Amino acid sequence: MKDKAFDAKVAMQNNFEILLEKVNGFIRKYYKNLMLKGAIYSLTAILVLFLLIDLIEYFAWSGPLFRTIIFYFFITVTIFLLVFYILIPGIKLFKIGNVLSPEDAARLIGAHFPEVNDKLLNTFQLRKNIETQNESDQFALLLASIEQKASALKPIPFRNAIDMKKNMHYLRYFLPPLLVLIVILLISPAFVTGPSERLIKHRTYFEKPLPYKLVLQNENLEALQHDDFILKIKAEGEEIPAAVFLNDGYFQYKLIETKPGEYEHVFAGIDADSYFYIETDEYKSQRYHLKVLPKPVIFNFEIDLDYPDYLNEQNEKIVNSGDLIVPEGTTINWKIFTRDADKVHFKKENDLQVLNTLGENVFTHMEKAKSSFYYSLAASNEFVQLSDSMSFSVQVIPDEYPAIDIVETSSEFFYDLTYIKGSISDDHGFHSFNFYFRKENKDDEWQNEIIRID
Secondary structure, eight states, X not given: XXXXXXXXXXXXXXXXXHHHHHHHHHHHHHHHHHHHHHHHHHHHHHHHXXXXXXXXXXXXXXXXXXXXXXXXXXXXXXXXXXXXXXXXXHHHHTTOSSOOOHHHHHHHHHHHOTTTTTHXXXXXXXXXXXXXXXXXXXXXXXXXXXXHHHHXXXXXXXXXXXXXXXXXXXXXXXXXXXXXXXXXXXXXXXXXXXXXXXHHXXXXXXXXXXXXXXXXXXXXXXXXXXXXXXXXXXXXXXXXXXOOEEEOSXXXXXXXXXETTEEEEEETTOOSOEEEEEEOSSOBOOOXXXXXXXXXXXXXXXXXXXXXXXXXXXOEEEESOOOEEEETTOEEEEEEEEESOSEEEEEETTEXXXXXXXXXXXXXXXXXXXXXXXXXXXXXXXXXXXXXXXXXXXXXXXXXXXXXXXXXXXXXXXXXXXXXXXXXXXXXXXXXXXXEEOXXXXXXXXXXXXXXXO
16 A cells, blocks of 8 residues: 555656646746846837937037936936846746745636636645645545646646737837937937937036037136236127126126127136136036136235444334335344245345245345345245335435544644644544554554543
């Protein structure tokens, strides 16, 4: 009895495996069918979306930001459709992930073949039950039931439950946009290639073709801080715009037409970088950047006057006044405060000197006042060689030598006596007076006598 039960089990096993292989073949064809249908769906949607985006961009000539958003939106939608409709069914074709079970396949097959009905599903359910049963009379009955159902279902071609040719029906959605694309490429390829190029190069600015072209006449867009900058635009082409505007993002300014087709706008006393667009009714340019270069400026200076000691004058400090009147021999020390300056040039007559630095943006210079002179100061940096100079003068009061006027007389009564009298003068006064004398013998030494000054 055991041998017969074993033989029956072997026979049942063979029939069931054949049945299971046919069901697996159905599952594989099921996912292939999903991939084919998904490919038609996704390619149709991608093609329609491409034509729609292409049409919008063809007329809009949108800016980089909008094209960037549209570009990545198209890429995202394309990836989603290909993954959802093609990649996921393809992965399940290799039994990866949550795939169709034999029981689920049995239900789909039963819905297509009326003669199968629930027999196929019951066969797989009985197969699960027999795995939990021991050999017994009930076990034998389950074997017999499975064998009977498997034998009855074996001739039925389960794969025929899926007709892949029906997918040809969905081509009616795919072919029209494909034909539209082909016709456009044959008649006017620029309708596709132009917008496509702008979308691919979505970070690049493109200007819409017009019957005129606005040309920037300035060699560069750089201006010194606090200076005026004149922007010059010229319209070239068969037509010229009725008006040209500058838009800085806050306000719109109408450019002045200096000549037919030539326009100007003045940035007065500009002190910071500026971004702007050139616009007409039909046109908007790329964003321009007017760069402001730091201008070296001397905004303050101090002058220390160190008078000669013999004058007994108190030293002075002069602030922001470069014209001086000083006694001869005065030591003049300049301390110059700047902004955005790398160098300060001190020009005295024909002599040009670069001053020493004393910390950041502070420069020093010293002169000994021996004679009157004119001088100028000018700052420079990497952008400006010599800024506007400031000119001054130093008038030096000469220190004259003391003047001595002497009259010599002899005594009428004493021939060996000589009288000397006279006067002395000096622009700064005296602190001592010495009288040097010697007798007629030149070999005698000079004698000195200090004379009190009244």
